[in-house]
Amino acid sequence: MKVAFVARYGPPEVLEFREMPAPTPGAGEVRLRVLATAVTAADWRIRSGVLPRGFGVLRGLALGFGGPRKGVLGTDAAGLIDAVGPGVTRFVVGDPVLAFPGIAMGGHAEFLVIREDGCIAPKPANLSFEEAAALPFGGMTALDFLRRGEVKAGERVLVNGASGNVGSAAVQLAKHLGAHVTAVCGATNASLVRSLGADEVIDYATRDFAARGAPFDVVMDCVGNAPYSRVKDVLAPRGRLLAVVADLPAMLGAAFAGRTRSHRVIAGPASEKGEDLMAVAELAEQGALRPMIDRRFAFEEIVDAYRLVDSGRKKGSVVLSLDCRAGLRG
Ligand SMILES: NC(=O)c1ccc[n+]([C@@H]2O[C@H](COP(=O)([O-])OP(=O)(O)OC[C@H]3O[C@@H](n4cnc5c(N)ncnc54)[C@H](OP(=O)(O)O)[C@@H]3O)[C@@H](O)[C@H]2O)c1
Numbered sequence: 001m002k003v004a005f006v007a008r009y010g011p012p013e014v015l016e017f018r019e020m021p022a023p024t025p026g027a028g029e030v031r032l033r034v035l036a037t038a039v040t041a042a043d044w045r046i047r048s049g050v051l052p053r054g055f056g057v058l059r060g061l062a063l064g065f066g067g068p069r070k071g072v073l074g075t076d077a078a079g080l081i082d083a084v085g086p087g088v089t090r091f092v093v094g095d096p097v098l099a100f101p102g103i104a105m106g107g108h109a110e111f112l113v114i115r116e117d118g119c120i121a122p123k124p125a126n127l128s129f130e131e132a133a134a135l136p137f138g139g140m141t142a143l144d145f146l147r148r149g150e151v152k153a154g155e156r157v158l159v160n161g162a163s164g165n166v167g168s169a170a171v172q173l174a175k176h177l178g179a180h181v182t183a184v185c186g187a188t189n190a191s192l193v194r195s196l197g198a199d200e201v202i203d204y205a206t207r208d209f210a211a212r213g214a215p216f217d218v219v220m221d222c223v224g225n226a227p228y229s230r231v232k233d234v235l236a237p238r239g240r241l242l243a244v245v246a247d248l249p250a251m252l253g254a255a256f257a258g259r260t261r262s263h264r265v266i267a268g269p270a271s272e273k274g275e276d277l278m279a280v281a282e283l284a285e286q287g288a289l290r291p292m293i294d295r296r297f298a299f300e301e302i303v304d305a306y307r308l309v310d311s312g313r314k315k316g317s318v319v320l321s322l323d324c325r326a327g328l329r330g
Pocket residue numbers: 040041042045137138141160161162163164165166167184185186187189204222223224225243244245268269270271309312313314315316
């Protein structure tokens with residue numbers, strides 16, 4: 001099978017295509033013929049080795065020295081089940097699914113093996129394979145942080161970085177929960193985030209959301225420029241900062257930050273649970289969560305896809321389509 005391989009940390013051009021044997025599913029595992037995958041911020045971080053401040057020293061141990069230990073990246077995938085291992089009961093060959101291998105990676109390949117009780121769910125009937133591949137990373141991260149932040153109907157939620165993959169899902173899910181949503185994005189993305197349900201929009205180039213205005217019950221930072229020290233004065237009593245991006249000092253200090261003002265800071269990796277992927281897929285099926293695709297590329301154009309992700313300017317997801325006929329070769 002064809003895979004996109006990263007042998008060393010670096011710019012998008014480090015990507016190379018390799019041929020590898022297609023994996024065989026073991027007991028309790030299924031194999032997907034990948035029809036669409038995404039290039040996510042996690043793929044960018046692992047390919048480039050660019051981690052939030054403080055994590056650099058841990059990079060070698062956590063991800064690999066010189067280059068990622070897992071050379072085939074790809075956190076998200078959608079496709080058809082094409083083989084099942086012994087004992088599999090949940091899926092049969094031919095089922096359309098979406099999967100979130102997440103930090104285990106492997107989506108940038110023609111085939112992906114995953115446990116049937118892992119992060120895999122039936123593809124929502126109203127989504128194409130490309131839309132399904134655009135769903136897990138942003139949807140699961142947003143769902144997990146909003147849940148940990150105990151967002152309730154009627155609360156005022158601000159999403160910083162609302163036009164990105166996580167932010168665009170967060171705006172929709174916070175609205176679905178009944179919150180009043182303020183989206184922070186660039187002026188060119190204002191109508192886009194309004195179409196996702198944002199009640200108010202702040203252009204970060206002309207207004208500092210942390211400088212003044214009515215307090216927020218929840219601030220969700222999907223950019224990494226809104227630490228607690230910046231947002232504490234716009235958090236209401238019992239307010240929560242959802243630090244989707246946090247450097248190491250902020251992550252270590254999260255449990256203590258804001259205690260004197262009865263604020264909470266929630267940071268750390270988002271959970272990777274199969275039940276969350278099921279929930280995200282169901283929300284998409286109901287129409288409550290619409291995956292947003294900035295641009296589609298062919299698998300062979302993965303370097304160009306990474307260039308767009310590296311720009312930090314993408315809207316929602318960047319998706320790669322895999323040629324079905326190539327996939328059938330095995
Ligand atoms: N904790 C976790 O487990 C976890 C999970 C997932 C993601 N993350 C992290 O979360 C971050 C966001 O991920 P993502 O996939 O959503 O990224 P993304 O899609 O690449 O975000 C790009 C978006 O950010 C916007 N943006 C850039 N600078 C901004 C600013 N100063 N203010 C407001 N918006 C700004 C851009 O809009 P403009 O073009 O208008 O600037 C663009 O639409 C990444 O750093 C990722 O590593 C963490």
